[in-house]
Amino acid sequence: MPQENDVTSRVTVGTETNRDRVFGFVTEWVAGARPAKIKLNDDSEWLLADESINMYRMLIELSRDHKKPILLAVDKRSRMIGMVFSTMIGVPELNGEIGDGKQIQVRVPPSPRVFRLRKDRPWFNAVKTAIIGAQNVSDPTKSHNLWVAFDSVESEIVDVRPVSN
Amino acid sequence: MSFLSDIWDAIASMFSDKDTDEIVTTCSGQSPSMTESEAVEWMKNFKDKRTDIPFDWPRDCCYTRAREMANELNAMGCTVGKVWNYAPPGKVLRAETTNVKEGYVLWGYHVAPTVPIQRENGSITDMVLDPSLSDQPLTPNEWKELQGNSNSILAQSDASPYYRAQDGRVMQDPGDADVKETLAEHRANRAIEPQ
Numbered sequence: 514m515p516q517e518n519d520v521t522s523r524v525t526v527g528t529e530t531n532r533d534r535v536f537g538f539v540t541e542w543v544a545g546a547r548p549a550k551i552k553l554n555d556d557s558e559w560l561l562a563d564e565s566i567n568m569y570r571m572l573i574e575l576s577r578d579h580k581k582p583i584l585l586a587v588d589k590r591s592r593m594i595g596m597v598f599s600t601m602i603g604v605p606e607l608n609g610e611i612g613d614g615k616q617i618q619v620r621v622p623p624s625p626r627v628f629r630l631r632k633d634r635p636w637f638n639a640v641k642t643a644i645i646g647a648q649n650v651s652d653p654t655k656s657h658n659l660w661v662a663f664d665s666v667e668s669e670i671v672d673v674r675p676v677s678n
Numbered sequence: 679m680s681f682l683s684d685i686w687d688a689i690a691s692m693f694s695d696k697d698t699d700e701i702v703t704t705c706s707g708q709s710p711s712m713t714e715s716e717a718v719e720w721m722k723n724f725k726d727k728r729t730d731i732p733f734d735w736p737r738d739c740c741y742t743r744a745r746e747m748a749n750e751l752n753a754m755g756c757t758v759g760k761v762w763n764y765a766p767p768g769k770v771l772r773a774e775t776t777n778v779k780e781g782y783v784l785w786g787y788h789v790a791p792t793v794p795i796q797r798e799n800g801s802i803t804d805m806v807l808d809p810s811l812s813d814q815p816l817t818p819n820e821w822k823e824l825q826g827n828s829n830s831i832l833a834q835s836d837a838s839p840y841y842r843a844q845d846g847r848v849m850q851d852p853g854d855a856d857v858k859e860t861l862a863e864h865r866a867n868r869a870i871e872p873q
Binding site for chain 1: 740767768771785840849859866872
């Protein structure tokens with residue numbers, strides 16, 4: 514499973530291809546700059562183009578305001594952000610195959626939302642392994658919550674990370 | 679004069695200026711129930727009053743809405759429960775809604791509070807109050823029928839679980855501060871929902 518702030522994994526999400534991704538907490542958000550600038554807790558800085566959809570700006574502000582980490586699909590060379598994903602905390606549950614066996618249904622209680630984990634995504638095995646590991650933790654005193662990054666529009670799980678206490 | 683006027687105002691304030699059939703006397707006295715019309719009015723008032731609850735955010739938030747409604751109903755003296763509807767494994771519930779662009783939402787489960795309702799025939803039945811799906815109280819089966827899966831599984835509980843898994847495991851109430859933050863997050867998600 515990718516480690517927190519790991520920027521080596523590659524993502525393919527929606528129409529975006531071969532972007533790097535970064536995961537972290539927003540420590541600084543300069544919305545008025547052109548391009549807008551975001552700083553994460555690993556001190557990395559990323560840029561959001563003026564033409565980026567407003568939803569990405571709102572997701573960044575939501576992450577900052579609620580002190581939740583965020584997942585960014587980025588181009589490391591230009592430092593530009595391609596996509597923004599919010600996170601929720603919980604213990605995801607794998608709930609059977611859907612879509613002709615090409616996806617797995619995932620739920621993150623107490624949310625009633627239904628997410629999918631696509632088998633053709635490069636992160637599929639890592640995410641599935643992490644979810645099974647979290648479900649199998651037998652020590653009730655040990656936190657087994659995960660940060661679950663998701664594409665809200667597509668209802669797709671795009672990453673999970675352990676919650677560090 | 680002012681003294682008499684103050685007394686008159688105090689007396690007048692003890693009475694409603696509404697017609698007697700409009701006054702909501704829900705769950706008062708010896709009866710922990712309400713009539714169907716009282717339930718309709720309570721749902722409308724609650725929805726209007728609690729603008730912090732995104733009733734127009736059907737993708738999520740049912741468990742938080744149910745918690746807030748149950749707490750208020752309980753404080754009024756109602757005997758409150760919760761009803762849970764679970765999609766079968768690998769399947770989903772599907773509810774029609776005009777609040778998202780697709781015109782429907784998919785859920786793994788759904789929850790809403792129940793209270794005893796005095797029906798017109800005099801019987802008292804536990805009915806579901808779910809302003810996100812209906813302006814009227816519904817029987818659990820009517821409520822289930824709005825969620826598009828005839829094989830879904832209904833379960834009833836008392837009002838205490840914040841979340842109840844289909845196997846009966848429960849997540850207890852996280853407290854007001856946590857719920858307040860969850861509501862703020864759901865309002866924000868409502869705001870960024872593509873229209």
